[in-house]
Amino acid sequence: MEHNTQRRQAVDSHHRQHLDFKSDLKGKYRYYRAKPVKALVSARNHELWLIDQKWAIIALSEVVSHELASSIFETYVKKWEKFVLTNGASRTANIWLRKLIEKIHNSAKQFPVPIDELYFESGRIAHAQLWADKCVTAVHECIAHRMTIVATKQIVVDIAKQWSFVVKDSTQVIERIDGETDDQFKAREANEQAWLSIPRLLDDKWWKLQINRSFSQFYEHCQIINGRVHKGASRYLSANGLNNFRSRKVNAQLAMSKLIAINNDTGQEIEMLDVIKGSVANPELRRKELMCRLRGCEESADENGLVGGFFTLTAPSKYHAYAAHKNGSGASPNSKYKGASPKITQQYLCKVWSRARAKLKRLKITIMGFRVCEPHHDGTPHWHALFFFKPEHENIIRYVLADYFTQENREELGVNDDDFLLWNKIISADKVTDSESHIERVLDRISPRFDYKKVDKKKGSATGYLAKYISKNIDGYNVDNGEGTPAEKLAELACGWASTWGIRQFQQIGGPPVSVWRELRRLEQNKEVLEAKAKALEAGEKYIPKITSLIELQATHDSLEVARIAADLGNWAMYIEAMGGIFCTRENFPITMVYKSVDNLYGEIVKKLKALGSFNKTMITRTDNWSIVKKGAERDGFDLERSDSSALGVLSITVRGEKTVSVEHPLIEQAGQLGVIICEFEAQILSAGGRITLSNRIVGEERHIESIRLVETSLNRGSDLLEINHEVKKRVNKK
Secondary structure, eight states: OHHHHHHHHHHHHHHHHHHHHHHHHHTTTTTOOOOOSGGGGSHHHHHHHHHHHHHHHHHHHTTSOHHHHHHHHHHHHHHHHHHHHHHSOOHHHHHHHHHHHHHHHHHHTTOSSOGGGGSSHHHHHHHHHHHHHHHHHHHHHHHHTTOOHHHHHHHHHHHHHTTTOOOOOOOOOOOOOTTOOHHHHHHHHHHHHHHHHHHHHTOHHHHHHHHHHHHHHHHHHHHHHTTOSSTTSOSSSOHHHHHHHHHHHHHHHHHHHTEEEEETTTOOEEEHHHHHHTSTTSHHHHHHHHHHHHHHHHHHHHHTTOEEEEEEEOOOGGGOSEEEOTTSSOEEEOTTOOOOOHHHHHHHHHHHHHHHHHHHHHTTOOOEEEEEEEEOTTSOEEEEEEEEEOGGGHHHHHHHHHHHTTSTTGGGGTOOHHHHHHHHHHHHTTOTGGGHHHHHHHHHHTTTTEEEEEOOTTTOOHHHHHHHHHHHTTTOTTOOOSSSSOHHHHHHHHHHHHHHHTOOOEEEESSSOHHHHHHHTTSOOOHHHHHHHHHHHHTTOOOOOOOOOHHHHHHHSOHHHHHHHHHHHTOHHHHHHHTTOTTOOGGGOSOEEEEEEEEOTTSOEEEEEEEEEOSSOEEEOOOSOEEEEEOSSOOTTEEEEEOOSSTTOOEEEEEOSOOOOOSSSHHHHHHHHTTOOOOHHHHHHHHTTOEEEEEEEEETTEEEEEEEEESSOTTSTTOOOEEEEEEEEEOOOOO
């Protein structure tokens, strides 16, 4: 009797839990709408689905926000149905989900708060203020306990470390005082660095910036883990990440459109958007400058008898989330993937490169060239590099880079340390030709991670080897990818990927600094050149500068003027020679930047660029008579407000006046089907998760608001649907 009672109670309890869960599916779990179709025809599969559905939803809801969880759940449902129909069991799908949740959980460990609290911008702002206040409280307590400033700094730094935030020391130079011992100087330096570091941690704006960046990267990392970033889905960057990148660009453009630069002496006004278009922030100018520098490096290398080598450097397979199919049809999950984000992978590549470069420096081997970082189809970064070096150093450079970039998980490449020891002995004995077969065999096996091609002038210039990678990662100019996707689209995805993960796309290795080059181009040209340009313009002709040999210029002008002429002509090779030649070290450059000391927001004395200096003179390149101010009038046609409708806080816009219609954005057509005409700019706001107010009118005692927005964000690929909302609010009469 007692046994039957317990059994009935257990059945009743299970039934109540089942009813509660069904109720939750209409309430807090209402976002998990995906459901298998074909597999539920069988009663057995239906029972299995009820069990797995509950487990999956509860497991997902505990680690990520409902929107991301529902997106992952949709993928799980597809896998569940596939495996149940194939072999009658859901175990494989459940294992996949369990491993995915584990990876997301490991990624979320960087946050000391529930991830749901960071989903909306209001939550991130609240936590930024909360954790800034924690630091303020900690500092007050340290003062009350008479703790040293160094100990106080460590306490607040430990608070930031709970978020995995790295607090770097100030760049301010602490100079030694006369008569100060080493111990005294180190103690004073530590104290002053502590004073300079603490103010950042007390600033809620600093915390908001760090939290926003970390959450954005976490969100994109979850998309990679969930299979939303790869060939066949969205290359390089998820659809949601692309929309967020676009919204950031729109917001930045809006902010710049409201600013002007004013000359305080003459009153001259320049639109900040025009300033940006004339700088290297303009993709076209950025690409042209990189190509100019690359071509100049090649010309200088040729004049000095150097050879070129093209390197491709990739991380081990455990850093890759997806593997592309060889037939180009798509990609499959990589079973070796350990959950690393693109940021972690880039840190790995940079660390290995620093060790390899240090090795070359110890061997007194100089290289010069450029490095391009671009994403694989699944967002994993890899490098393409074009280096110039002496012919006798080619084998050593190839060996050093191959050795360092294959040390981790070397066994998966089919090589071992003995192969590299033998390679090293062959090079040391200078018997490369006698053992080419061994070296070529090793190079062939490690080619998935390290690939080398010697530049063959008969097949094309060295610049041509890297030109494609520069263009495809900036604006896609003159690139034919042969894969159906427009090069401009892939370039936008690559730029969005770099922006999201904070990855530097292009880096010059060796050679003179580009900062000096850019400042030289700011200097005024001599009167003869200005007059010649004016005459050519008046005659409607193109100005062709008079070419003078470098030897003649150096005989008649100082180093600063020679470098200025080279920069004005856009001749990077001449600029290299004017700066001391291809092998000149940084400390021996004849021209250096001249800075002045200014205070920044946190009380640091930092350097601000002021002029260029050489041995005998200084040329001012930047004056202090320019100010950046807001325009007096607001932007016509838009009423900008803050919105909490998106995970990344995009704009909410009320539209007035006429609209310029474009058909380039896919949401424009969808809106047209609903009878709403929107412009390109408004479509970008919608795709980023914002809303647009269509009408706002008063009817009696009520306010009727009509707006349009996306039903879902672009997490669920292919489900972007616009929806018109009608909202009625009661008017409040103010007496």
